[in-house]
Amino acid sequence: MTHDEMLFDYLLRLGDTDVVFAHRLGEWVGHGPVIEEDIGLTNIGLDLLGQGRMWLCHAGEVETRIRGAGRSEDELAYLRDGGAYRNLLIAEVPNGDFAATMARQFYFDQWHWLLLRGLARSANSRVAEIAAKAVKEVSYHVERSTDWIVRLGDGTEESHARMQSALDLLWPYTGEMFAADEVDIALSAAQVVPDVRALHEPWLASVAAVLAEATLTVPTGAWMQGGSGRGGKQGVHTEHLGHLLAQMQFLQRAYPGAQW
Amino acid sequence: MSTEWPLWEVFIRSQHGLAHRHVGSLHAPDAELAVKNARDVYTRRNEGVSIWVVKSSDIVASAPGDREALFEPANDKVYRHPTFFPMPDEVKHI
Numbered sequence: 001m002t003h004d005e006m007l008f009d010y011l012l013r014l015g016d017t018d019v020v021f022a023h024r025l026g027e028w029v030g031h032g033p034v035i036e037e038d039i040g041l042t043n044i045g046l047d048l049l050g051q052g053r054m055w056l057c058h059a060g061e062v063e064t065r066i067r068g069a070g071r072s073e074d075e076l077a078y079l080r081d082g083g084a085y086r087n088l089l090i091a092e093v094p095n096g097d098f099a100a101t102m103a104r105q106f107y108f109d110q111w112h113w114l115l116l117r118g119l120a121r122s123a124n125s126r127v128a129e130i131a132a133k134a135v136k137e138v139s140y141h142v143e144r145s146t147d148w149i150v151r152l153g154d155g156t157e158e159s160h161a162r163m164q165s166a167l168d169l170l171w172p173y174t175g176e177m178f179a180a181d182e183v184d185i186a187l188s189a190a191q192v193v194p195d196v197r198a199l200h201e202p203w204l205a206s207v208a209a210v211l212a213e214a215t216l217t218v219p220t221g222a223w224m225q226g227g228s229g230r231g232g233k234q235g236v237h238t239e240h241l242g243h244l245l246a247q248m249q250f251l252q253r254a255y256p257g258a259q260w
Numbered sequence: 261m262s263t264e265w266p267l268w269e270v271f272i273r274s275q276h277g278l279a280h281r282h283v284g285s286l287h288a289p290d291a292e293l294a295v296k297n298a299r300d301v302y303t304r305r306n307e308g309v310s311i312w313v314v315k316s317s318d319i320v321a322s323a324p325g326d327r328e329a330l331f332e333p334a335n336d337k338v339y340r341h342p343t344f345f346p347m348p349d350e351v352k353h354i
Contacts, residue, residue, distance in 0.1 A: 034265070036286050036297040043300045144296055151289065 003190065004066050006183045007124070009086060010193060011059035012076070013233050016087035018052030019077055020241070021045070021108065023248050024095055033098055040144065041101070047137040052077075054130045078252035082241045089225050089232040090173035092241045099152060099159070099166035106145040107170055110206050111177045111199065113138045118194025127192060146210050153214025160215065167211070168219045175224025176231045178203070183233075267316040268294040270301075272308035278353075280312050288313075 001009070025045030032038025056073040063070030071079075090108055095101045116138055119131035152163040178200040180188070188195040208218050230236045251258060265287040271280035283302050288294035294313040303311065322330055334340070 034287055036288060036301055039304075040297060040300040043304060140299075147293060147296065151293070 001183070001186075002066070003186075004062055006186055007192065008059055008062045008066060009183050010187055011055050011062060012086040013088070015052045015055030015059055015073075015076070016085045017091045017232075018048040018055060020085070020087040020244065021091040022049035022052060023244055024091065024093075025101075027095055028101070037098075044105070044141050044144070047134075047141065051130070051134045051137070054133070058126055058130065074252070078249045082237055082245055083235050085232070085237065085241060085245070086235060087232050087237075087241075088173075088176055089238055090170065090177065092232070092238055092244055093170065093173060094240055096166065096169070097162060099162040100169060102145055102148045102152065103163070103166035103170045104173075105141070106149050106210070107174050107207070108177075109138060109142045109145045110203050111174075113142050114199045114203055115194065115196070118199070122193060123191040149210055149216070150214040153211065153216040163214070164216050167216060168221075171219035171221055172223060172225045175227035176233065179224070179227045179229065179231070179233075181229050181233065265289050268298070268313045269316050269319060270294075270298040271312040271314070272298075272302055273310040273312075274308055276309060280310065283307075285316060 022045040025041050025048070028038060028041045028045075030038065032041060053073050056076045059076060060070040060072055088108075090104060093100075093104055095104075113135065116131045116135040120128055120135055122128040122131065149163065152159040154160070155163075178196055180195070180197050184193065184196050187193045204218075211218050225238075226232055226234075226236065232241075266289075267285055268288055268291075269285050270283050272283045273280045286294065286297050286301055288297045291313060295311055298311045298313055302308070
């Protein structure tokens with residue numbers, strides 16, 4: 001693969017993860033435990049959607065450099081099948097209960113913040129600019145999910161038990177965030193992206209500190225989904241993504257080019 | 261669940277130099293999350309630069325029944341209004 005082909009793939013990973021994650025958070029509309037939380041979760045979803053748009057938009061520009069014609073953000077989001085999606089598996093895991101949604105958010109936010117901080121120092125100025133804008137939003141996401149982990153973990157007996165089982169359930173999806181394949185390695189050697197493997201140590205330290213405050217236990221399972229180089233980043237997804245895309249893409253598939 | 265969470269009154273300052281204004285209320289389990297919820301519920305459209313929250317139960321209000329005693333005496337004291345002075349057009353926020 002050429003540098004631009006790898007960059008295109010990497011931008012899809014970033015953009016698809018944001019867009020799929022945003023869709024999951026959007027599923028909470030009207031279902032939040034209280035209206036304040038309903039709005040809070042969907043605000044975060046909208047932040048991610050905005051970031052996803054910037055990444056996919058740039059992916060389309062890079063695709064133009066590669067093939068002479070690039071797809072728009074909408075074409076990339078609405079007209080690709082599941083196998084062409086490059087999102088992390090953790091983004092497509094169903095919401096579950098509020099604890100599972102928060103565990104997923106917490107693991108992801110902690111990683112997302114570290115990654116964006118690294119991307120903000122990218123040798124690619126466009127990547128650095130998008131990341132610098134996004135990291136401000138994600139700083140707030142981190143605070144919010146951290147607050148909830150502490151309150152639910154150090155809350156009632158039931159909230160503690162549900163929070164712990166949610167953390168255990170989502171744990172196998174965390175390994176993929178730090179697994180580097182040839183694209184990650186080559187782009188990090190070119191100083192375009194941070195070495196994702198080096199993010200694991202600070203991530204684990206933050207997660208462990210929050211879970212200790214929340215009287216929760218860091219899961220210890222070693223087996224990881226998609227950690228073997230065959231995961232979401234390579235287009236190998238869980239059974240859940242197809243259902244999500246069927247709903248998300250329905251309108252553009254049924255009424256091509258529809259606008260409102 | 262919401263009935264177990266206390267109610268908070270939210271005050272937003274829209275720009276530097278202006279006072280915080282009451283914008284509404286919300287439910288939250290504690291003060292920190294009340295500020296975060298206020299951020300999400302009341303500042304989504306760039307309304308503010310500062311947020312105050314205060315527990316609704318901590319607000320001491322005048323009793324509606326005392327209205328006559330408290331406010332009517334001011335009705336006929338027109339000389340307390342500064343309406344007898346011409347105000348320059350450039351003076352704002354009066």
